[in-house]
Amino acid sequence: xxxxxxxxxxxxxxxxxxxxxxxxxxxxxxxxxxxxxxxxxxxxxxxxxxxxxxxxxxxxxxxxxxxxxxxxxxxxxxxxxxxxxxxxxxxxxxxxxxxxxxxxxxxxxxxxxxxxxxxxxxxxxxxxxxxxxxxxxxxxxxxxxxxxxxxxxxxxxxxxxxxxxxxxxxxxxxxxxxxxxxxxxxxxxxxxxxxxxxxxxxxxxxxxxxxxxxxxxxxxxxxxxxxxxxxxxxxxxxxxxxxxxxxxxxxxxxxxxxxxxxxxxxxxxxxxxxxxxxxxxxxxxxxxxxxxxxxxxxxxxxxxxxxxxxxxxxxxxxxxxxxxxxxxxxxxxxxxxxxxxxxxxx
Amino acid sequence: xxxxxxxxxxxxxxxxxxxxxxxxxxxxxxxxxxxxxxxxxxxxxxxxxxxxxxxxxxxxxxxxxxxxxxxxxxxxxxxxxxxxxxxxxxxxxxxxxxxxxxxxxxxxxxxxxxxxxxxxxxxxxxxxxxxxxxxxxxxxxxxxxxxxxxxxxxxxxxxxxxxxxxxxxxxxxxxxxxxxxxxxxxxxxxxxxxxxxxxxxxxxxxxxxxxxxxxxxxxxxxxxxxxxxxxxxxxxxxxxxxxxxxxxxxxxxxxxxxxxxxxxxxxxxxxxxxxxxxxxxxxxxxxxxxxxxxxxxxxxxxxxxxxxxxxxxxxxxxxxxxxxxxxxxxxxxxxxxxxxxxxxxx
Numbered sequence: 089x090x091x092x093x094x095x096x097x098x099x100x101x102x103x104x105x106x107x108x109x110x111x112x113x114x115x116x117x118x119x120x121x122x123x124x125x126x127x128x129x130x131x132x133x134x135x136x137x138x139x140x141x142x143x144x145x146x147x148x149x150x151x152x153x154x155x156x157x158x159x160x161x162x163x164x165x166x167x168x169x170x171x172x173x174x175x176x177x178x179x180x181x182x183x184x185x186x187x188x189x190x191x192x193x194x195x196x197x198x199x200x201x202x203x204x205x206x207x208x209x210x211x212x213x214x215x216x217x218x219x220x221x222x223x224x225x226x227x228x229x230x231x232x233x234x235x236x237x238x239x240x241x242x243x244x245x246x247x248x249x250x251x252x253x254x255x256x257x258x259x260x261x262x263x264x265x266x267x268x269x270x271x272x273x274x275x276x277x278x279x280x281x282x283x284x285x286x287x288x289x290x291x292x293x294x295x296x297x298x299x300x301x302x303x304x305x306x307x308x309x310x311x312x313x314x315x316x317x318x319x320x321x322x323x324x325x326x327x328x329x330x331x332x333x334x335x336x337x338x339x340x341x342x343x344x345x346x347x348x349x350x351x352x353x354x355x356x357x358x359x360x361x362x363x364x365x366x367x368x369x370x371x372x373x374x375x376x377x378x379x380x381x382x383x384x385x386x387x388x389x390x391x392x393x394x395x396x397x398x399x400x401x402x403x404x405x406x407x408x409x410x411x412x413x414x415x416x417x418x419x420x421x422x423x424x425x426x427x428x429x430x431x432x433x434x
Numbered sequence: 435x436x437x438x439x440x441x442x443x444x445x446x447x448x449x450x451x452x453x454x455x456x457x458x459x460x461x462x463x464x465x466x467x468x469x470x471x472x473x474x475x476x477x478x479x480x481x482x483x484x485x486x487x488x489x490x491x492x493x494x495x496x497x498x499x500x501x502x503x504x505x506x507x508x509x510x511x512x513x514x515x516x517x518x519x520x521x522x523x524x525x526x527x528x529x530x531x532x533x534x535x536x537x538x539x540x541x542x543x544x545x546x547x548x549x550x551x552x553x554x555x556x557x558x559x560x561x562x563x564x565x566x567x568x569x570x571x572x573x574x575x576x577x578x579x580x581x582x583x584x585x586x587x588x589x590x591x592x593x594x595x596x597x598x599x600x601x602x603x604x605x606x607x608x609x610x611x612x613x614x615x616x617x618x619x620x621x622x623x624x625x626x627x628x629x630x631x632x633x634x635x636x637x638x639x640x641x642x643x644x645x646x647x648x649x650x651x652x653x654x655x656x657x658x659x660x661x662x663x664x665x666x667x668x669x670x671x672x673x674x675x676x677x678x679x680x681x682x683x684x685x686x687x688x689x690x691x692x693x694x695x696x697x698x699x700x701x702x703x704x705x706x707x708x709x710x711x712x713x714x715x716x717x718x719x720x721x722x723x724x725x726x727x728x729x730x731x732x733x734x735x736x737x738x739x740x741x742x743x744x745x746x747x748x749x750x751x752x753x754x755x756x757x758x759x760x761x762x763x764x765x766x767x768x769x770x771x772x773x774x775x776x777x778x779x780x
Contacts, residue, residue, distance in 0.1 A: 097544040097545060098543060098544070099543070099547065099570070100540065104569070104572075108569075110548070111551045116559070116564065116565060121530070122530075122531060126565075130567070131531065131533070133530070133531065133584075135483075136481065136485070139482070141584075143566060144567060145567060145568055145580070145582050146569060147536070149571050151574050152571060152573065184465055184467070185468060185477065187477070187491040187582055190493070194444060194445070194446065197443050197445070198444070199442075199443060201445065202456070209463070213463045216465070217465075218464055218465045218468050218471065219458070220471035220479070220489060221476070221477040221490060223491070224454055225498060226445075226450075228495075228576060232493075232537050234493065234582075236489075236533055238489060238584070
């Protein structure tokens with residue numbers, strides 16, 4: 089087990105995803121009832137009945153995943169829960185309960201914690217999910233929050249990343265890139281504020297940017313999509329939630345399904361407000377859409393025929409491409425008609 | 435919701451337990467299938483069948499809960515899992531799976547993370563618990579680990595803190611105070627090492643203290659107790675695991691059960707090795723036993739008659755007192771025969 093070399097290998101040098109893969113190769117204890125563990129949005133465990141239990145947990149680190157200088161505490165509480173719950177929706181399941189663990193530095197007051205919890209409970213209410221446990225520990229420097237969610241999926245409805253078929257349409261709910269556009273605005277305002285001596289009298293003017301700032305601070309997990317799929321008995325062939333950016337998510341889904349993907353740049357769902365921000369920043373809005381994370385939208389695949397049916401019931405999604413044989417790789421047709429591989433994009 | 439006063443109230447000033455209680459008074463979303471949420475060792479959720487699902491999560495903070503200067507990484511991995519799993523045993527249940535979330539500073543290498551996981555998997559093996567998920571995030575300063583465990587209990591066997599009856603014997607597995615004694619030794623060695631310029635050639639001599647150091651670094655959760663109870667179909671009236679010290683745990687259990695407790699100082703199970711450390715430190719070993727945490731032993735209550743039966747099957751527990759009416763409060767009879775209230779102890 090021990091590495092023979094004494095060299096200090098940083099986690100950044102191999103990436104946390106690769107490290108987790110190396111670790112999970114260990115000859116570890118396995119239980120019969122565990123259907124899938126690492127490798128999808130949530131772990132899946134067999135129940136006695138017709139349902140499956142889904143479990144997922146995410147850690148959010150102050151200074152890495154969020155910045156308290158521009159994040160209201162109740163928004164923070166709402167967002168960490170929405171993001172954790174989105175992993176359950178991404179399995180076509182419903183969240184039921186959550187455990188909240190916080191490591192709290194002493195510059196965070198009782199009132200601030202209560203504000204975070206106000207957001208947590210608001211998200212719980214909207215997503216019918218009860219806070220059932222967790223703890224509160226002291227930390228030296230920064231706030232660290234872990235949200236663990238459990239939920240249920242019907243055995244016949246559960247949807248994995250790995251189920252996409254050749255020819256399936258790649259669909260995505262809502263729009264993408266908005267959360268990154270919001271982050272850009274908030275970072276600009278923070279910089280301005282710092283350069284002006286941190287004067288508390290200067291209030292950032294965010295009114296014009298409400299849409300994108302909201303996309304960043306309080307993104308909403310797509311319960312509506314999951315409910316509509318259920319109502320009309322449509323089961324996607326595969327699903328994943330968009331938290332690290334479209335390119336990453338399409339790649340994950342294609343790899344898990346043993347396929348390639350072909351997408352159309354012109355079809356990327358980008359809000360007009362997101363375009364305005366990119367223009368103002370003199371940046372490429374398509375990069376926001378392709379690489380921006382945290383939108384909490386759901387990417388899913390459906391046979392063409394079912395897309396035609398589903399569009400009658402749910403209007404907040406678009407088709408951005410289709411699944412192709414693995415040997416065709418990952419490609420995007422640009423608005424100008426050129427075809428570029430995903431490798432050229434990054 | 436917002437507090438009208440603008441005063442900065444620290445979490446320490448009211449305590450995290452009181453704060454969590456205040457928070458859970460919020461008018462939050464509740465689900466029908468949640469039997470109990472906060473307030474016991476684990477949350478309890480109804481399944482469709484004859485079992486209940488148990489869920490619990492704990493956060494461990496470097497510099498607060500553990501010190502990497504004297505904690506081998508694989509021991510750390512083992513301990514955080516054993517401690518989290520102990521909460522499932524404390525409901526008379528069996529752990530099945532766990533999610534591991536880490537926020538990792540860049541002075542922690544790939545090899546160190548693998549060593550932590552080696553300990554995690556070793557604990558998983560011993561407790562038949564599979565690692566089913568989690569994540570790995572960057573952190574700025576210190577290592578923060580959250581372990582979330584789920585398990586199962588039979589409906590007829592689940593044991594809450596609240597079920598103790600007047601006259602029940604208060605039993606405890608193993609011995610207590612050993613983990614604190616080990617911490618004392620490790621802190622002394624660390625101080626010595628620091629005072630001698632942190633010379634890596636000076637290896638601490640811990641051979642004489644193996645028992646207590648092991649109690650601190652790799653305490654074992656009491657699967658054996660839970661299995662033996664099951665084999666002989668004995669169900670305690672109440673249970674709690676000893677992680678914050680006997681006095682705290684007896685108080686929690688008594689409060690939950692609406693009773694008082696009367697314990698005998700002379701009956702406290704203290705290992706000879708723990709006594710030696712207290713003698714060497716010129717400290718009171720009974721304080722180690724009463725206030726030392728992290729031993730991961732299980733406190734449980736049984737009617738006298740069942741104690742007599744259980745002692746034939748399991749020899750690693752002792753009776754330290756009995757449950758009394760609430761109005762008699764929390765008291766300890768000292769070795770000299772005096773009776774002191776718990777309030778006088780601290």
